[in-house]
Amino acid sequence: MTFAMHALLATPEDRPEMRPAILLDIDGTLLGAVKGSREPCADKKLLALLMELRQALDGALAFVSGRSIEDIDCLFGNTDWNVAGLYGMEIRCGGRLRRLAIPIVDRPRMRAAVTELALKIPGVILQDKGIMMTLHAHDDDAAWMELLLQASLLAPALPGCDIQLRDRAIEFRPLGITKAYAIERLLRLAPFADRKPWYFGDDHSDEAAFAHVRSLSGNAILTGSRAASWATQHLAEPAEVRGYLCDLLGTLRRSAPAKLHPDKPYVCVPSDQMNFIADVMVHTSSYEERDLERLSL
Numbered sequence: 592m593t594f595a596m597h598a599l600l601a602t603p604e605d606r607p608e609m610r611p612a613i614l615l616d617i618d619g620t621l622l623g624a625v626k627g628s629r630e631p632c633a634d635k636k637l638l639a640l641l642m643e644l645r646q647a648l649d650g651a652l653a654f655v656s657g658r659s660i661e662d663i664d665c666l667f668g669n670t671d672w673n674v675a676g677l678y679g680m681e682i683r684c685g686g687r688l689r690r691l692a693i694p695i696v697d698r699p700r701m702r703a704a705v706t707e708l709a710l711k712i713p714g715v716i717l718q719d720k721g722i723m724m725t726l727h728a729h730d731d732d733a734a735w736m737e738l739l740l741q742a743s744l745l746a747p748a749l750p751g752c753d754i755q756l757r758d759r760a761i762e763f764r765p766l767g768i769t770k771a772y773a774i775e776r777l778l779r780l781a782p783f784a785d786r787k788p789w790y791f792g793d794d795h796s797d798e799a800a801f802a803h804v805r806s807l808s809g810n811a812i813l814t815g816s817r818a819a820s821w822a823t824q825h826l827a828e829p830a831e832v833r834g835y836l837c838d839l840l841g842t843l844r845r846s847a848p849a850k851l852h853p854d855k856p857y858v859c860v861p862s863d864q865m866n867f868i869a870d871v872m873v874h875t876s877s878y879e880e881r882d883l884e885r886l887s888l
């Protein structure tokens with residue numbers, strides 16, 4: 592892994608500020624999936640690694656998750672971490688918490704309809720995250736197929752609401768709120784601003800983030816396998832993510848950014864596909880900005 596690390600860290604000499612910002616999805620990326628409704632937990636070794644990495648990055652390390660910040664603090668045992676929770680609807684950076692008020696969703700209607708849907712399909716479990724609701728099908732194939740169908744029929748009937756497909760789960764969330772949006776918000780804030788984003792994720796919900804960091808010349812790293820992904824690098828499982836982060840820490844400690852070699856860009860897709868990504872992001876960002884005008888930050 593280290594052979595490519597220097598190339599990935601390469602910073603053009605005229606842009607020495609483009610140091611990495613490490614952005615980490617949690618479930619399936621940092622922490623292994625847990626069966627059923629049990630919760631995973633961050634162990635001491637992982638916490639120590641993340642703390643050291645954060646220090647080496649002068650604080651530019653954050654979790655980007657569909658979970659709420661309250662939930663994430665339980666998994667990681669303290670409230671020190673920089674976090675984009677609920678796809679960026681909640682941001683904690685440098686100890687300051689910012690929440691979005693979302694006037695565009697008819698919340699009571701969404702809650703009633705999604706709760707009714709959960710009750711209709713045996714095997715589906717409802718997770719209520721307030722402005723966002725998740726329906727989990729876990730290992731029940733029949734429930735999953737029915738959930739896919741019913742959720743796609745329901746979504747257009749809910750004003751201001753969108754659905755996010757995940758591995759064996761569907762999330763009902765406000766329009767325009769994606770992990771790309773979460774990253775956009777984080778990158779406006781110190782110490783993330785003007786850094787090159789490195790995003791690590793595993794799920795369908797992470798694809799928007801992959802496409803977005805690539806449009807910013809960042810690195811998109813997928814954990815697990817998928818037939819098609821916007822990611823440019825691939826790691827097999829959370830244990831490999833830890834190994835990769837360890838290598839990154841070692842490389843950061845050994846190398847001053849100015850000494851890194853700039854002429855080996857890591858490119859693994861044809862440039863016509865990159866143009867497509869750029870088009871997608873132009874469309875998405877103008878769409879999100881319109882919505883943002885109606886959201887109060």
Ligand SMILES: O=P(O)(O)OC[C@H]1O[C@H](O[C@H]2O[C@H](CO)[C@@H](O)[C@H](O)[C@H]2O)[C@H](O)[C@@H](O)[C@@H]1O
Pocket residue numbers: 616617618619623624625626627628629630631655656657658659718725727729757758759760794796
């Ligand atoms: O964006 P992430 O950090 O990856 O969080 C995604 C969701 O993670 C949790 O659900 C998933 O993990 C559970 C525990 O391993 C598992 O039971 C479930 O099937 C997974 O979907 C969390 O409960 C969700 O709220 C997050 O959106």
